[in-house]
Amino acid sequence: MRRGRFAPSGSAAERGNMAAAAPAARWASAAAAAALLLGCCGAVLAGGIQDQAEQFFKSGHTNNWAVLVCTSRFWFNYRHVANTLSVYRSVKRLGIPDSHIVLMLADDMACNPRNPKPATVFSHKNMELNVYGDDVEVDYRSYEVTVENFLRVLTGRIPPSTPRSKRLLSDDRSNILIYMTGHGGNGFLKFQDSEEITNVELADAFEQMWQKRRYNELLFIIDTCQGASMYERFYSPNIIALASSQVGEDSLSHQPDLGIGVHLMDRYTFYMLEFLEEVHPASQTNMNDLFQVCPKSLCVSTPGHRTDLFQRDPQNVLITDFFGSVRKVEITTETISLDRNLAGFESELPKDVLATEPLKYADQLPVAQIIHQKPKPKDWHPPGGFILGLWALIIMVFFKTYGIKHMKHIF
Amino acid sequence: AVSVSVVFLPGSVPADLPRRLPYGDVREERVPVSCKSPAVCTARPPRGAWEALRAVPYGDTFLPRLSRVAPGSSVCWQSCLCSQPSLLPLPQGVNVYVGKHRSALVRAGQGLAILHARLQQLLQVVSLTASSIAAALSDRVPDGQLGPDAWRHLKSSLGYEITFSLLNPDPKSHDVDWDIEGAVNHYVQPVLDKLSLVANFSVDSQILYYAVLGVTPRFDKESSSFILSAHSLPHVINPVEARLGSSAASLYPVLNFLLYVPERSHSPLYIQDKDGAPVATNAFHSPRWGGIMIYNVEVPASPQTSLPLHVDVDMLRVMEVFLAQLRLLFGISREELPPEFLVESPGNEGLADWELDRLLWAHALENIATVSTTLTSLAQLLDQISNIVIKDDVASEVYRAVAAAQDAVAELAEGHLHSAFQASKEAVTSSERAFFDPSLLHLLYFPDDQKFAIYIPLFLPMAVPILLSLAKMLREARQNKKEPTKMD
Numbered sequence: 001m002r003r004g005r006f007a008p009s010g011s012a013a014e015r016g017n018m019a020a021a022a023p024a025a026r027w028a029s030a031a032a033a034a035a036l037l038l039g040c041c042g043a044v045l046a047g048g049i050q051d052q053a054e055q056f057f058k059s060g061h062t063n064n065w066a067v068l069v070c071t072s073r074f075w076f077n078y079r080h081v082a083n084t085l086s087v088y089r090s091v092k093r094l095g096i097p098d099s100h101i102v103l104m105l106a107d108d109m110a111c112n113p114r115n116p117k118p119a120t121v122f123s124h125k126n127m128e129l130n131v132y133g134d135d136v137e138v139d140y141r142s143y144e145v146t147v148e149n150f151l152r153v154l155t156g157r158i159p160p161s162t163p164r165s166k167r168l169l170s171d172d173r174s175n176i177l178i179y180m181t182g183h184g185g186n187g188f189l190k191f192q193d194s195e196e197i198t199n200v201e202l203a204d205a206f207e208q209m210w211q212k213r214r215y216n217e218l219l220f221i222i223d224t225c226q227g228a229s230m231y232e233r234f235y236s237p238n239i240i241a242l243a244s245s246q247v248g249e250d251s252l253s254h255q256p257d258l259g260i261g262v263h264l265m266d267r268y269t270f271y272m273l274e275f276l277e278e279v280h281p282a283s284q285t286n287m288n289d290l291f292q293v294c295p296k297s298l299c300v301s302t303p304g305h306r307t308d309l310f311q312r313d314p315q316n317v318l319i320t321d322f323f324g325s326v327r328k329v330e331i332t333t334e335t336i337s338l339d340r341n342l343a344g345f346e347s348e349l350p351k352d353v354l355a356t357e358p359l360k361y362a363d364q365l366p367v368a369q370i371i372h373q374k375p376k377p378k379d380w381h382p383p384g385g386f387i388l389g390l391w392a393l394i395i396m397v398f399f400k401t402y403g404i405k406h407m408k409h410i411f
Numbered sequence: 412a413v414s415v416s417v418v419f420l421p422g423s424v425p426a427d428l429p430r431r432l433p434y435g436d437v438r439e440e441r442v443p444v445s446c447k448s449p450a451v452c453t454a455r456p457p458r459g460a461w462e463a464l465r466a467v468p469y470g471d472t473f474l475p476r477l478s479r480v481a482p483g484s485s486v487c488w489q490s491c492l493c494s495q496p497s498l499l500p501l502p503q504g505v506n507v508y509v510g511k512h513r514s515a516l517v518r519a520g521q522g523l524a525i526l527h528a529r530l531q532q533l534l535q536v537v538s539l540t541a542s543s544i545a546a547a548l549s550d551r552v553p554d555g556q557l558g559p560d561a562w563r564h565l566k567s568s569l570g571y572e573i574t575f576s577l578l579n580p581d582p583k584s585h586d587v588d589w590d591i592e593g594a595v596n597h598y599v600q601p602v603l604d605k606l607s608l609v610a611n612f613s614v615d616s617q618i619l620y621y622a623v624l625g626v627t628p629r630f631d632k633e634s635s636s637f638i639l640s641a642h643s644l645p646h647v648i649n650p651v652e653a654r655l656g657s658s659a660a661s662l663y664p665v666l667n668f669l670l671y672v673p674e675r676s677h678s679p680l681y682i683q684d685k686d687g688a689p690v691a692t693n694a695f696h697s698p699r700w701g702g703i704m705i706y707n708v709e710v711p712a713s714p715q716t717s718l719p720l721h722v723d724v725d726m727l728r729v730m731e732v733f734l735a736q737l738r739l740l741f742g743i744s745r746e747e748l749p750p751e752f753l754v755e756s757p758g759n760e761g762l763a764d765w766e767l768d769r770l771l772w773a774h775a776l777e778n779i780a781t782v783s784t785t786l787t788s789l790a791q792l793l794d795q796i797s798n799i800v801i802k803d804d805v806a807s808e809v810y811r812a813v814a815a816a817q818d819a820v821a822e823l824a825e826g827h828l829h830s831a832f833q834a835s836k837e838a839v840t841s842s843e844r845a846f847f848d849p850s851l852l853h854l855l856y857f858p859d860d861q862k863f864a865i866y867i868p869l870f871l872p873m874a875v876p877i878l879l880s881l882a883k884m885l886r887e888a889r890q891n892k893k894e895p896t897k898m899d
Contacts, residue, residue: 062697062698062700063699063700092653095646095649095650097649097655099656147854148852151852151853152849152852155852156847157848157851157852158849164660164662167662171664201854204795204853205853208788208792211792212785212788212846281625281646281649282646325652326646327697328645329695330563330739331641331682331684331690332696332702332732332736333690333691334739334744335731336731336734336735336757336758336761338598338727338730338731338734338758338759339758339759
């Protein structure tokens, strides 16, 4: 069990590479101050643009995405769907719109025939909190949640017919939250009870994303047994990883509901949900608080995190940098002057020439033709490959057994 | 490369010219941009080639005559110099007036050195500088070198979707009517036509009812109006964004421009900036997303007017702000101008010719850099997975991307901006198609160690008796050679 640089959250937070974060901030804010001083006002273009320099240097992202994956099916894995939906709910509440969330649920618990309360998925016992809500949008559902589709979403190598809601259209200034839950083991995560994704594949997928600059910073959270093994192999920059248990430990579920009959949530995600319920879009809670979210006394397993690939100090990373969507704004101080009386633009596009004869539907299925069709004479092809080999074998065996003198009876 | 022709007005030829007119001079300047892959950073800044023409007669029609230099295939600038301030209609303290059609008036009577300096400054303003090159190459340049506007501007893309939305949270009190189609045809379409070289644009509009901002504004007693302070602005966008929607079919980035008509109970609503001063435009924008403007409805004089009030939105005022925000989002606007510069307003076209050139240049640079990194990482992927299958069309896309990128670099070096940009666009399309081809998923190709892991448990048990019997046969053969078997 390697402890090395992947500190359990109980000990002091590891400092990642401090690269050029602090000196760059100082240099650039000095340059920004100098730029502000230099701003001049022409008589026509009014004012310089107020630069909120300090906002830009906290994090360099302009939009947020979330990829939330639940990989297990069957009714008794209700808790994994509830985990994913509770993170989905927090992320939506903190501001990320559905168009920026890719939600993958491997099974349908809300409308499962065994659900005594249809259209609900609860996270707290006694049915206190329904995380399914009224406006959940599942992008990949049931059998569409496969390792291949997950990797296609991450790397962007998607067939062109995929709709926009199923794509991760992030750019180099996107912060992405990736949350995965299900059954896992040392170095793999099981998808749908039939296949698995290994930590090497996941690390390669992240590297492909980094090569194409599909993310600015990535927060990877995994809630499975031996979850820390999944982030061991990451080697791309700007990734923070959190896991619910170390290698060799199991993540445990929280509490069963006797009315529904299954365990409702996993411990790590349960306490993370309670932590996130306190966060609102303007709050200043940072990553260090998230690292402490489930101490061993509550979680039984030891959650771990990995920050050595991350350039900023986790102390300066706000929760809303990943879970929310707080956009940088600037006041618009300039306008351009338009002339109202200038002749309007007449559309120069050629108007479509209207069809002169009425249009009618083409025959969808030429039934008459099919019924009265004569069978097409098919070309004869000599037998190839397998048939030839089979006959050669049969003939060889026959002549071996009975001797060559029977040849004249055949031919 | 940019060629600049300098027209001297009568009486303004500096005394210390090294040669007789006309003459040409070439100056090259290397812009140092340090970045991680030096192969990419051979960005060539403008070269100034001057040509002084004969004296041009001066008259009332002077300025219009200086306009519209026929671009032909290379970017060409005309600047005009005068030493006697009375001859030029420039206001005091302004030494350079930049027109919108690639021409400028420069006041420099004091000698060649000042002339050089002013022209240098002019070229810096209208052309690329180190910071804008670094911004264009932003993901390949180490973070320390980037300025604050490195990630403000939209990335170069083949198309953009622009959506105008009217938010009316209180339809019971305000019946808002906006002639968006007319405004788009009148004001927006000329700008988009000028930008059509850069990308394809599609424009939509929508009206959203009962869409509230995420923040409750405070009431300010002194001005008896409602105030939205600057630090609450980031939280305004989120609740609205979920309802904005976007076209399902296209993958282009979306620019949202929202016009918010505050509720009657929260009218009038003003935005305050960080120092507490009200913002003249009553608008704010978010980089790479779009802009929001708040349109206050005048409270009617008589309190008995029947609700809902009919409101006809003044689209000119609105479009002035939206188009200014569009310029900012694209990075067309120039923040810091040297103090003696005056730039002509672009008017209804939205942007000056030289601003368009700058945008094309920056986008072309960005495209070429993207192509080189994409193809490099594709090559790295192929090295990693040795048994990957490259389909023919992927291969042809790669060849096309390489050829187009080389074209683009050559054209940029000569200054043929439009063809360079087209070539760079083609290169980017081909390289993206090659890189994101669905068949290149690394999951589909087993690494060699996994293949061993699958086949060894199958074949090793089978192979053991075969190998042992082979070994026995060899031993017997060797023994037979040593002592021939006794024949009985």
